[in-house]
Amino acid sequence: MTSPRVGIFGLFGSGNVGNDGSLEAVLDHLRAAHPDAVVDALCGGPETVTARYGIPATRLHWYRGEYRTASRLKDIAGKGLGKLVDAFRIAAWVRRHDVVVVPGTGILESTLPLRPWGLPYSLFLLCGWGRVLRARVALVAVGASETGSRPVRVLTRWAARLAAYRSYRDTLSRDAMRAMGVDTTDDQVHTDLVFALPTPPRGDLSGPPGPVCVGIMDFHGSNDERDRARELNSRYLDGITRFVGALAAEGRPVRLLTGDDVDRPVAEAIIEAVDSPMVTAAATASLGDLMKEMTVADAVVATRYHNLVCALKVGTPALAVSYAAKSDRLMADMGVGAYCHSAREIDADRLLEQFRELERNRSRVRRILSERNVVLVGRVRQQFAALSALLPVSAPAPAPAGQETP
Incomplete structure (x- = not known):
């Protein structure tokens, strides 16, 4: 039999457990x-992906300093050369596949800082080469948002247009792509792929x-708030502490x-500032680890999107410290939209009030989450059925020369 050749593209193995959870769901x-x-x-941390x-797995970027700030001429030249090399590397990788899957994650978002010549450029190359080489590129249950950066907007729009298949994890994402000039008439909305993972x-x-x-x-802050980044970070850290x-x-x-390796210094800073034996940090390397922590918790207060998804999935009452509209929409879709608090305007006293209200209503919240999770399981199944339909049907391998096929 000729087996379907499937490539998976994304920033996996790079320290973000939400991204890795989306990969895990598709692999399962x-x-x-x-x-x-x-x-x-084709990913950010190939060694980690292969081991786990x-x-x-193949490294996404030829230049290993891709995500470091280039201040020296040598680094700038390395990044520039890397962009040229990556164009050919991505083409060679795409050529080997029947279907390339971009699973979940905020691959079309600018809710966090990013540079146009990083992931947006790589995604554009991927989708463009997919069209040229007739490999179907599928953006599966992805997150998207509008952006004020024209280069990011152009690259994102054309990447989405060139993809053979698009679906989204929420209506906000589909609306964002429509607003950026993508015809979303045939695009479906399902839910986040992480809801397919086993629940402890x-x-x-x-x-x-x-x-x-x-x-x-x-x-x-977001990609459009770089000028306020220090202020927003200070306010958030003070409020959470x-x-x-x-x-x-x-x-x-x-x-x-935490949800990413970059969050660990934040946890250390909070522990040092509070200076109490009541505050500890969990060592988590996957969404499965996060969910295990949350199953024994009374409540969860979460900022990162996939931390929030995990809490809702295991049915633990959760309060979102929301840094993007996607978190507000997720909470509303789960029937608990009242329990949201802005990460940009964080107010510790108000957050405590909302937390206490959540605790008073925990039994009702648990019932609501249980009911909504049943619905989301059905949506994930629909998404995976659509993904399966994209894969070529296995065909008998050609018979060796001189041998008849029965």
Whole structure:
């Protein structure tokens, strides 16, 4: 039989557990529904992806200093040469596949700082070469947002237009792409792929009170707020620290959760500032680890989007410290839209009030989340059915020369 050749593209293995969770969800589906598929990845951290998920992986960028600020002439020249080399490397990689999947993540977003010649440029090359080389590029349940950066906008728009298939994790994302000039008439909205991951069993709700999980973030605003980055970061860190300190002063155990390697210094800064044995940081390397922490928690207060997804998925009452509209929409879709607080205008006293209201209503919130999760499981199944339809049907391999096919 000729096996379908599937490539997976994204910033996987680079320290962001949300991105890796999307990869894991797609791999689980391919292994269950298409065990004959030959799968590999073009990603940010190939060594990590191969070690953790057991698939061959290629480094996304030829120049290893891609995400470091280029201040010296040597670095600038290296980045420039890297862009040229990557154009040919990506073409060679795409050529080897029948379908290239870009699974979940905010691949079309600018809710966090990014440069046009980084991921937007690579995605444009991927989709462009897919069209030229007749490899179907599928943007599967992705997140998207509008941007004020013209280069990012142009690259994102053309990448989306050149893709053979597009679906989104929420209506906000589809609306954003439509606003940027992409015809979304045939594009579907499903939900985040992470809702397909296994859910760990819940802790004993009748036992002693559990900790409060606080998901923190190295927050500096969006790509369009670079001029306010320092101010936003300082305000966020101060507000979250005061909130954690207030919980610790009440004798509440607090577990700090991260979603990216860059968040760890934030956790360390909060622990140092609060200086209480009630505050500890969890060592988490995957969304599965995060969900295990959350199943024994009384409540979750989360900033990163996929920390929030994990809390909602395991049914633990959650409060979103929202840095983007996607978090507000997710909470509204889950029936708990009242429990949102702006990361940009964080107010520790108001956050405490919302947290206490959440705790008073925890039983009702748990019921709502349980009902909504049933719906989302169905949406994920629909998404994976659509993905399966994109893969070529395995065909019998050609018979060796001189041998008849029965």
